[in-house]
Every structure is written in structure tokens, then in C-alpha cells.
Amino acid sequence: MTAQEILEKLVAFPVLGGDSNLEIINWIKDYIESFGITTTLVPNEANTKASLHCRIGPPSDGGVILSGHTDVVPVKGQPWDTNPFELVDKGDGNLYARGSCDMKGFLACCLATIPEMVKANLTKPIYFAITYDEEIGCLAAEALIEDIKKSYSESPKFAIIGEASMLQPIIGQKSIHILDITVNGSEGHSSRIKQEVSAVHEAARIVLWAEEKMNSLIVSGGRDERFNPPHSSLHVGTINGGIAANVIANKVELSLDIRCLPQDDANQMHQDLLAFCKEREQQQRAIFSEFKIDVVENHPIVPALNTSEDSDAVDLIGNITGNYNWTTVSYASEAGHFANAGYESIICGPGSIKQAHRANEFISKDQLNKGVTMIQSLVKHLETTF
Structure with a gap:
């Protein structure tokens, strides 16, 4: 044939x-x-x-x-x-x-x-x-x-x-690590934004953390000009949650795609994200004791x-x-x-x-x-x- x-x-x-x-x-x-x-x-x-x-x-x-x-x-x-x-x-x-x-x-x-x-x-x-x-x-x-x-x-x-x-x-080739993140906040009337924990607002902080993490890698010299882009990248590809503008969201799901240069450590970035999420949990549980951020591997790291x-x-x-x-x-x-x-x-x-x-x-x-x-x-x- x-x-x-x-x-x-x-x-x-x-x-x-x-x-x-x-x-x-x-x-x-x-x-x-x-x-x-x-x-x-x-x-x-x-x-x-x-x-x-x-x-x-x-x-x-x-x-x-x-x-x-x-x-x-x-x-x-x-x-x-x-x-x-x-x-x-x-x-x-x-x-x-x-x-x-x-x-x-x-x-x-x-x-x-x-x-x-x-x-x-x-x-x-x-x-x-x-x-x-x-x-x-x-x-x-x-x-x-x-x-x-x-x-x-x-x-x-x-x-x-x-x-x-x-x-x-x-x-x-870069490594790939995809993480599925679920933010569990407290539902309530939008006028109570300071008395509740919005899952949408906390998810937004994770998005900003990813952006800042990527920029810090660039500033610190983590570049390899053989690649395009010549640095490790962090990208939130999906985000879903909330039911109305006047309802504080109690749940948001998002996905984070991490693509690392060979010299960068995807596992370390995972641990850095977990540390950030734990910090947010500790701070926001003073408002809502059941506030939680779950981070789950979508699949093992592709090296x-x-x-x-x-x-x-x-x-x-x-x-x-x-x-x-x-x-x-x-x-x-x-x-x-x-x-x-x-x-x-x-x-x-x-x-x-x-x-x-x-x-x-x-x-x-x-x-x-x-x-x-x-x-x-x-x-x-x-x-x-x-």
C-alpha cells in the first residue's frame, strides 16, 4: 500500500x-x-x-x-x-x-x-x-x-x-502544565460585597497573579531566544461563574495553562500558585470560614x-x-x-x-x-x- x-x-x-x-x-x-x-x-x-x-x-x-x-x-x-x-x-x-x-x-x-x-x-x-x-x-x-x-x-x-x-x-519544546481551579466563595446580595467573599473577585486575583508571575520571570532574566515567546508563559484560558450582576458569586471555575522553558520548573510554579491560594484562603476565612480554592491537575506535566x-x-x-x-x-x-x-x-x-x-x-x-x-x-x- x-x-x-x-x-x-x-x-x-x-x-x-x-x-x-x-x-x-x-x-x-x-x-x-x-x-x-x-x-x-x-x-x-x-x-x-x-x-x-x-x-x-x-x-x-x-x-x-x-x-x-x-x-x-x-x-x-x-x-x-x-x-x-x-x-x-x-x-x-x-x-x-x-x-x-x-x-x-x-x-x-x-x-x-x-x-x-x-x-x-x-x-x-x-x-x-x-x-x-x-x-x-x-x-x-x-x-x-x-x-x-x-x-x-x-x-x-x-x-x-x-x-x-x-x-x-x-x-x-516547552513543558505544559494545565491546572483546573475552583474558587468557592459565599453567595449574597451585591450590596454586601464587603461582608461576603466573591468567587469572581478572588478568581480575578488568580488571573492577575498569573500575569504578574509571568512578568516577574521575564524581568528576572528567564528568557531563551530560541523560543517564541522567549519566556515561560502563564495563561488563563477559561473562566466561568456568577449568575447575575447583583448576586455575589459563590463559585468560579478557571483553567490555567503553564508553558515553561526547559530551564524553568513547572512544579515550582504549581507550588507558588498553591502558596498564593493558601494565603488568600487564610485572609478571606476571617469573613467566610468555608472559603476555599481547589487546584487540580488537568493532566500530568508534559515535560x-x-x-x-x-x-x-x-x-x-x-x-x-x-x-x-x-x-x-x-x-x-x-x-x-x-x-x-x-x-x-x-x-x-x-x-x-x-x-x-x-x-x-x-x-x-x-x-x-x-x-x-x-x-x-x-x-x-x-x-x-x-
């Missing part, structure tokens, strides 16, 4: 983050095993989802992991011109579907190249590492990596995470990526794509998990991130073909280099 034919199959599985991915992962499993390759599934506790890994080539140290995910973001409310879960060729050189760019295009490139992998005289192995629930916090990456480490006696050296980058190597520009991974991507011009991004991927596990990790895949998560998402045929060429070049590289 060609990469386009495989991509047509993959996008037809409408697996959103949080959904069961068993249908798509079993299709991938059956396809891989049709070439005589042994695969391993790593299920979640409920056996409703599974990641997959496999090895192609000899059990020797120094191999390359190719990593991707099976889930996509929702399409509800987006003005799609076509069925988002059907690959559509409009004749303009692009292939339209949800997930075509992010990141089933990369998976299609990998799967389409399996015949060449199994025929090659590989001196180092190629591994596939395919996860679920990446789009809602990279929830499956750690368990998959742990199982890879247990399953193989040898140690891979590299991990290529195929997020859309126009095949440009990406060596750095940053900080691969050295002198890394062998940069040379590897340069050798197989001809592109040595690395960059960094402010979005997150599973690359940080692989890097923390000891693999030289880098993001590089076909398609443009500008197309991800939007209506009429597409990958160009040219990028899909270049993605296949990159994997083919990796196969040749692992035949002749070592």
Missing part, C-alpha cells in the same frame, strides 16, 4: 483524545504483522485503549524509534467543507482530513515503508512506538516507554517524534524537550533529510518523555503545524512523499553507516 492509501485508512478511524483507539491500533497491528513482524500492545487498565511497539531489524544497541499517536482533536463546531474523517483529494495538491497532518501522515509514511525495512540489511533496528491520548496530555507515553525498556535487551539511541514540522528538525544543537540526533536528521537547520516550538509533544527516558529525541515530520487542529486540515502530497523519502533514507542510513 502507498502512504496515501494507508492515510486514507487511518483518517477513517474517528478516534478523539480520550476515546477507545482499539479499532485503529488493531488495524495497524494486523498490517505490521502481515510482514512477519512481532508487535506488542500496551493496554490501559480498562483494556479500552492500547499503545503499540515493535522492532524491525537486529537486536543491537543504537537503533531509532519512530513515534506517533493515533488520536486526533475534535471537529465539532468547525466549518469543514468535507467529511473530516474521509481523505479528500480536491486536485490542489493537498489531502484533506482530520489527522492528515497531525499526525497520521507520519504514521502512513512509516507503515508504507515497512516492505523496504524488512528487506533491508539493517545494522541497527527501527522501532515503532504508537500511542493513544496524546492530544489530551500525552497520557500513554510513559507506560509505552517503560514497556519498550522492559521488552528489548538492547537500547535504542534515538527517538524521532513525527509531529508536523515540514521535515525541519525541532530540538526544543520539556531540550536536545543539544550538537546532538547526534541533529546529524541524523540532517543526513536523512538534508536539513540541519533546527528550531524550537512552544507546543508540546511526547518528545520530552522520550528524552527523559534517555533517548536522543527530536521532532521531525511531514506537514505544517499551521494546519493542525483547524477546519479543513490537510497535508500536501509533496510533504507526504517527502516523509516517505525521509524514512527510506533512514533505512539506507542504518544499512550503511554503522
Whole structure:
């Protein structure tokens, strides 16, 4: 099957983050095993989802992991011109579907190249590492990596995470920490604003704390010009509460998105927020004894990526794509998990991130073909280099 034919199959599985991915992962499993390759599934506790890994080539140290995910973001409310879960060729050189760019295009490139992998005289192995629930916090990456480490006696050296980058190597990403905050105040008539504790006013203080915290990081010199913006960011993305202008709100919910430079500590920012909330609780309980601020992790921290520009991974991507011009991004991927596990990790895949998560998402045929060429070049590289 060609990469386009495989991509047509993959996008037809409408697996959103949080959904069961068993249908798509079993299709991938059956396809891989049709070439005589042994695969391993790593299920979640409920056996409703599974990641997959496999090895192609000899059990020797120094191999390359190719990593991707099976889930996509929702399409509800987006003005799609076509069925988002059907690959559509409009004749303009692009292939339209949800997930075509992010990141089933990369998976299609990998799967389409399996015949060449199994025929090659590989001196180092190629591994596939395919996860679920990446789009809602990279929830499956750690368990998959742990199982890879247990399953193989040898140690891979590299991990290529195929997020859309126009095949440009990406060596750095910020960490992401999302916190859900609930402020519980006291309800009352608006004329009693000084006798009650408004959840809206207290939520506003949290918003200002986040803004001031971000500015203090900038002023203190916490910058890395490789990133845009070149500092850690704190952003309140949602805030909901209150019922009327003349009613003091007793409950407000808000979400805080923290994106940290590799050198900054997201855990410390979490602790700083908790300290601020505790301070507000102590002060306002003199007015309302049950005043409380709850802070809950939306999902575990997605770790940053900080691969050295002198890394062998940069040379590897340069050798197989001809592109040595690395960059960094402010979005997150599973690359940080692989890097923390000891693999030289880098993001590089076909398609443009500008197309991800939007209506009429597409990958160009040219990028899909270049993605296949990159994997083919990796196969040749692992035949002749070592």
C-alpha cells in the first residue's frame, strides 16, 4: 500500500483524545504483522485503549524509534467543507482530513515503508512506538516507554517524534502544565460585597497573579531566544461563574495553562500558585470560614524537550533529510518523555503545524512523499553507516 492509501485508512478511524483507539491500533497491528513482524500492545487498565511497539531489524544497541499517536482533536463546531474523517483529494495538491497532518501522515509514511525495512540489511533496528491520548496530555507515553525498556535487551539511541514540522528538525519544546481551579466563595446580595467573599473577585486575583508571575520571570532574566515567546508563559484560558450582576458569586471555575522553558520548573510554579491560594484562603476565612480554592491537575506535566544543537540526533536528521537547520516550538509533544527516558529525541515530520487542529486540515502530497523519502533514507542510513 502507498502512504496515501494507508492515510486514507487511518483518517477513517474517528478516534478523539480520550476515546477507545482499539479499532485503529488493531488495524495497524494486523498490517505490521502481515510482514512477519512481532508487535506488542500496551493496554490501559480498562483494556479500552492500547499503545503499540515493535522492532524491525537486529537486536543491537543504537537503533531509532519512530513515534506517533493515533488520536486526533475534535471537529465539532468547525466549518469543514468535507467529511473530516474521509481523505479528500480536491486536485490542489493537498489531502484533506482530520489527522492528515497531525499526525497520521507520519504514521502512513512509516507503515508504507515497512516492505523496504524488512528487506533491508539493517545494522541497527527501527522501532515503532504508537500511542493513544496524546492530544489530551500525552497520557500513554510513559507506560509505552517503560514497556519498550522492559521488552528489548538492547537500547535504542534515538527517538524521532513525527509531529508536523515540514521535515525541519525541532530540538526544543516547552513543558505544559494545565491546572483546573475552583474558587468557592459565599453567595449574597451585591450590596454586601464587603461582608461576603466573591468567587469572581478572588478568581480575578488568580488571573492577575498569573500575569504578574509571568512578568516577574521575564524581568528576572528567564528568557531563551530560541523560543517564541522567549519566556515561560502563564495563561488563563477559561473562566466561568456568577449568575447575575447583583448576586455575589459563590463559585468560579478557571483553567490555567503553564508553558515553561526547559530551564524553568513547572512544579515550582504549581507550588507558588498553591502558596498564593493558601494565603488568600487564610485572609478571606476571617469573613467566610468555608472559603476555599481547589487546584487540580488537568493532566500530568508534559515535560520539556531540550536536545543539544550538537546532538547526534541533529546529524541524523540532517543526513536523512538534508536539513540541519533546527528550531524550537512552544507546543508540546511526547518528545520530552522520550528524552527523559534517555533517548536522543527530536521532532521531525511531514506537514505544517499551521494546519493542525483547524477546519479543513490537510497535508500536501509533496510533504507526504517527502516523509516517505525521509524514512527510506533512514533505512539506507542504518544499512550503511554503522
